[in-house]
Amino acid sequence: MNTNFKSWPILLALGLTSVPLVTMYAYMIIDTVTVSPPGSFIPNGISFGSWSFLWEAPAPGRPSIWSVTLNTFIFACVSTLMALSVSLTGGYALSRLHLPFRGFFLGGLIVLHAFPTITLIIAIFLILQMVGLYDTLAGVILVKAALEIPFGVWIMKGFYDTVPWEIEMAGLTDGATRFTVWRKLVLPQVQPGITALGIFAFLSGWSEFILPQVLAPGADAQVLGVYLQSLISDDTSMDFAKFKSVGVFYAIPVILIYILFNKHLMNIYGGGTKG
Amino acid sequence: MRIELKNFKKTFGDITVIEDMSLSLESGEMLALLGPSGCGKSTTLFAICGIHRMTGGQLLFGDRDVTLVPSQQRNVGVVFQNYALYPHMNAYENIAFPLMIRKEDRKTIEKKVSEIAALVHIGELMERKPAQLSGGQQQRVALARALVREPDILLLDEPLANLDAKLRLEMRSEIRRIQQQTGITAILVTHDQVEAMSMCDRIAIMNKGDIVQLSSPQDMYQNPNSEFVASFLGNPPIAFLDGVVTDGGVQLASSEALLPLRGQHGLPSSGMPIRLGIRPEHFQPENPLKVTGRISFVETQGREELYDVTLSNGSVLRSIQRQGGGYHLGDEVSWGIAENQILAFDASGARLHMGALA
Amino acid sequence: MRRTDLFGLGFMAPALILTIMFFLAPVVMTGVYSFTNMSTATGISGGAYLISPATIRSLTEQGFQGDAIERLSSESYVVDEAGLEAAEAAGYTPRFIAEIRSTLLGDTFTGRRDFERALKDLSHRPRSIRDLKKATELFQKSVLNVRFETEADFQSALSSLNLNLSPAEAVFLTETAYTGWIWTSANYDRAVNLPSTYRATANSAIYVTFTLAFNVGFGLFLAITTFYLPSGQAAFFRTIWFLPRILPPVLYVLMWKWLTWDTGFLSTLLSHFGVPPHNLMKHTATHAWVVVVLINGFVGASMGMILFSSAIRSIPQSMLHASEVDGANRWQQVRYIILPQLRWPILFTTAYQTLSLLTSFEYILLSTNGGPGSATNVWALYAFKIALNNYGGNLEYGYGAALAMVLVIIGIIASLFYLRLFNFKSMITSPRIEQ
Numbered sequence A: 001m002n003t004n005f006k007s008w009p010i011l012l013a014l015g016l017t018s019v020p021l022v023t024m025y026a027y028m029i030i031d032t033v034t035v036s037p038p039g040s041f042i043p044n045g046i047s048f049g050s051w052s053f054l055w056e057a058p059a060p061g062r063p064s065i066w067s068v069t070l071n072t073f074i075f076a077c078v079s080t081l082m083a084l085s086v087s088l089t090g091g092y093a094l095s096r097l098h099l100p101f102r103g104f105f106l107g108g109l110i111v112l113h114a115f116p117t118i119t120l121i122i123a124i125f126l127i128l129q130m131v132g133l134y135d136t137l138a139g140v141i142l143v144k145a146a147l148e149i150p151f152g153v154w155i156m157k158g159f160y161d162t163v164p165w166e167i168e169m170a171g172l173t174d175g176a177t178r179f180t181v182w183r184k185l186v187l188p189q190v191q192p193g194i195t196a197l198g199i200f201a202f203l204s205g206w207s208e209f210i211l212p213q214v215l216a217p218g219a220d221a222q223v224l225g226v227y228l229q230s231l232i233s234d235d236t237s238m239d240f241a242k243f244k245s246v247g248v249f250y251a252i253p254v255i256l257i258y259i260l261f262n263k264h265l266m267n268i269y270g271g272g273t274k275g
Numbered sequence B: 001m002r003i004e005l006k007n008f009k010k011t012f013g014d015i016t017v018i019e020d021m022s023l024s025l026e027s028g029e030m031l032a033l034l035g036p037s038g039c040g041k042s043t044t045l046f047a048i049c050g051i052h053r054m055t056g057g058q059l060l061f062g063d064r065d066v067t068l069v070p071s072q073q074r075n076v077g078v079v080f081q082n083y084a085l086y087p088h089m090n091a092y093e094n095i096a097f098p099l100m101i102r103k104e105d106r107k108t109i110e111k112k113v114s115e116i117a118a119l120v121h122i123g124e125l126m127e128r129k130p131a132q133l134s135g136g137q138q139q140r141v142a143l144a145r146a147l148v149r150e151p152d153i154l155l156l157d158e159p160l161a162n163l164d165a166k167l168r169l170e171m172r173s174e175i176r177r178i179q180q181q182t183g184i185t186a187i188l189v190t191h192d193q194v195e196a197m198s199m200c201d202r203i204a205i206m207n208k209g210d211i212v213q214l215s216s217p218q219d220m221y222q223n224p225n226s227e228f229v230a231s232f233l234g235n236p237p238i239a240f241l242d243g244v245v246t247d248g249g250v251q252l253a254s255s256e257a258l259l260p261l262r263g264q265h266g267l268p269s270s271g272m273p274i275r276l277g278i279r280p281e282h283f284q285p286e287n288p289l290k291v292t293g294r295i296s297f298v299e300t301q302g303r304e305e306l307y308d309v310t311l312s313n314g315s316v317l318r319s320i321q322r323q324g325g326g327y328h329l330g331d332e333v334s335w336g337i338a339e340n341q342i343l344a345f346d347a348s349g350a351r352l353h354m355g356a357l358a
Numbered sequence C: 001m002r003r004t005d006l007f008g009l010g011f012m013a014p015a016l017i018l019t020i021m022f023f024l025a026p027v028v029m030t031g032v033y034s035f036t037n038m039s040t041a042t043g044i045s046g047g048a049y050l051i052s053p054a055t056i057r058s059l060t061e062q063g064f065q066g067d068a069i070e071r072l073s074s075e076s077y078v079v080d081e082a083g084l085e086a087a088e089a090a091g092y093t094p095r096f097i098a099e100i101r102s103t104l105l106g107d108t109f110t111g112r113r114d115f116e117r118a119l120k121d122l123s124h125r126p127r128s129i130r131d132l133k134k135a136t137e138l139f140q141k142s143v144l145n146v147r148f149e150t151e152a153d154f155q156s157a158l159s160s161l162n163l164n165l166s167p168a169e170a171v172f173l174t175e176t177a178y179t180g181w182i183w184t185s186a187n188y189d190r191a192v193n194l195p196s197t198y199r200a201t202a203n204s205a206i207y208v209t210f211t212l213a214f215n216v217g218f219g220l221f222l223a224i225t226t227f228y229l230p231s232g233q234a235a236f237f238r239t240i241w242f243l244p245r246i247l248p249p250v251l252y253v254l255m256w257k258w259l260t261w262d263t264g265f266l267s268t269l270l271s272h273f274g275v276p277p278h279n280l281m282k283h284t285a286t287h288a289w290v291v292v293v294l295i296n297g298f299v300g301a302s303m304g305m306i307l308f309s310s311a312i313r314s315i316p317q318s319m320l321h322a323s324e325v326d327g328a329n330r331w332q333q334v335r336y337i338i339l340p341q342l343r344w345p346i347l348f349t350t351a352y353q354t355l356s357l358l359t360s361f362e363y364i365l366l367s368t369n370g371g372p373g374s375a376t377n378v379w380a381l382y383a384f385k386i387a388l389n390n391y392g393g394n395l396e397y398g399y400g401a402a403l404a405m406v407l408v409i410i411g412i413i414a415s416l417f418y419l420r421l422f423n424f425k426s427m428i429t430s431p432r433i434e435q
């Protein structure tokens, strides 16, 4: 970047502070495919034994990894689709349409956007019990999608705001209905927003732990986060290689998404205020 | 198609933008809406195409009352100032969009699009996205899209504002050619008076939400009915002299000089303030009614030269002359006004019609 | 309402409905629940009236006289007209009933066996022993371990016991016997009086202060250092530090467990130097805090890194070059050119993260779970554990809601403050298409 200054002191400082993380990443992978003698971290053999959870029948009382993965996938995808579609319509309404109490909705959106949703989990738990959605995948999906909405509507409103009014006006005078204008002319303009929000919501759903743990703890609705955590907390042998294999399996989609979309990710994690 | 706008009123919340405006266009006519920024030109246009609701008044297309008809059913083609092309569609899809919405069959669409593309000379650009087109090309695509479904009325909101000088000149005649070829009734919004004068059959000059004068370009230039219109038309602009009517003519403000407008009848009675408008082409060395001043500014405009002459009372007159007069900055000159071309206005800016001597 | 308004509302409706269901309703309900004593024991729907041995114990503690306690806790059978009518209704033969009336009417038995024996002696008794046992129940006058679905049933059962209670005692008895939840403000009293509340408050303060300082400080360090590196190297380090943010929390904390547990990396490494292995996550409070702050800090620093990096990139290059020409060294450049430009992003990060740290507990739950003891039990985790994750078994929803309510109120106030921060007026421009 800058030729007037030496860069090696910086490299040294950054390198040293990064040692813990790099070690953790490296052994995350190494431990899943090697064996090391006790008391040492230098592998002396290759072994894929810790990956046996992929093909072996699960321990009694534990669901199969594949049904858990399917649950996680359904959870992440459906909640993303819901959050996306609701944000797409809601953001458009707030950005462009006539609404009674428009100012009130906008103010409410900003307040909700900043509001820490996790504080509501106790009440949500009780509400789900009362409406009978407790311990169902549908229930957690609904909650997860709903909690993403203020953020999603906010982001999408921002994208809609940048679409020129004249495009919509032209569409109307060309004979299209307001709905067609939205669907055919405006949505294509906010494509980057859809991608960004979609990736964000998928990652957030895929990684989710507390909501499924609290709202759907049963084996039928278990997701990977809950599965891995229960594996760790139930196991007395501290078989880190096994945990890590499950962990790496769990992280594959995240890493893929990072590699494919890392520009989008930096933007949405930096631009939005999502913690 | 005739357009008639009666007692149009438009408010945004508490802000009244247009109080009471009436306007009518003959079928096949092209009218310019000319006026300074913020005077309500776009607002009028949006009311005609139905994007804005009219607060009051009535709008007729031919005999049909369309006041409450939504945009989609008005069959009005609009070219927006920034063209509003759909960025995700290529030129062909852009032009075909209105036809697709009408669910016309593919063959018909292809035929109509290629016809209109030929008309606006963009036949070879159909595969390009708007971002890959130059300003002038985008403008033609927008025009084609507005025209392709054979609208009854064509509205153009400052269609040339974003083009460079040369292209603007070219597109001016192009748009006029297409309008005359299709015989469509059109309204051109602009704040460029040259554009209005060169392209349109009639001009409506607007000021603060009101039409202050509506007539042909020639008439508008020669016979402005107010000081505002006179100052709005003409480039370089008209210059004004303030004065008071006396028996012998007009006594210029804070000066001894007296303009002896002897032969004019229709001058107001003595003692009334008056403003005289003199266009640069009517202030020339050879004219008889002399005033004296010092050349305070010289601008060379290629073929012609523009001089500002500051009189002893501080007023400035402009003169435009052929190259080669040999005048320099700071020269004291005594040039003449073409007496029968003076435009006189009263204190409120209204035109005073003085009979010419001739 | 105009047609255009309806169209807008239609677009808004899905967002509105979900928001009302999962934001508005929970906020209101948190407040409502916080004024109840709901727990696993009371259930969340209504309850019944039941005198159990536990009820008897608390009555004794309240100083009920021995007589009343005796009657409440004893079994007794009284042969009276009411019992005979019930027997008739239950389909016992008239001869049997007549025989009971003539021989036993008015008698009282204190044990089931005695009463059964007396019935067995009757000549017209039913054949099956089961029917006989059933018949005894019709004359039972005790209330112990009997569930009454309504208060009226409960009161009539009590009145047949002739307890001679004072009105205050009667009310207390009914309240103690009720198994459902009730309205109460005791949760807030309890929160104010329990030392663990103050402990949680102090923990939250420690947590937010240290984590925030780490996040902002380290975020600045990352942003500035990567700014001075060639773009390839910078991207490498940014990736390393960005990953914790997108990795699933369970997995990310697993890596830390591997690093810090007694069977993990650090302990094994240190054992070569004669240090005995410790679970550093839970060894001492200090160890636990260091780990908690680092776990959260490594995640939080990336937010600062991204925000600060883009702010630094927007500083005009010419300004930096000029300062170099003026002879500024790197430290001076950072101090006088870069840092002043970061004032607003730092303020924003601080404001935003204060609120989110105050209410978040996921990484602590997964790592130390508040331990050792309650050394790292922050307020949000405290509320969560009381209401939803308590190994003792009794989840106290009402009390947890009261604790969460404090956070909800802080959240609302902070978000309203946000509303002021944004230039709200400028956002409510009305739509330009009017149809």
Ligand SMILES: Nc1ncnc2c1ncn2[C@@H]1O[C@H](COP(=O)(O)OP(=O)(O)OP(=O)(O)O)[C@@H](O)[C@H]1O
Binding pocket: B012, B015, B017, B035, B036, B037, B038, B039, B040, B041, B042, B043, B044, B191, C432
């Ligand atoms: N939605 C609105 N709310 C309030 N005032 C408005 C609105 N739209 C336009 N105006 C006001 O109405 C007046 C006329 O606006 P309009 O856009 O018609 O001007 P214009 O003549 O087209 O100007 P320009 O040449 O700059 O395009 C302006 O003063 C403008 O501020």
Ligand SMILES: [Mg+2]
Binding pocket: B041, B042, B043
């Ligand atoms: Mg305009």
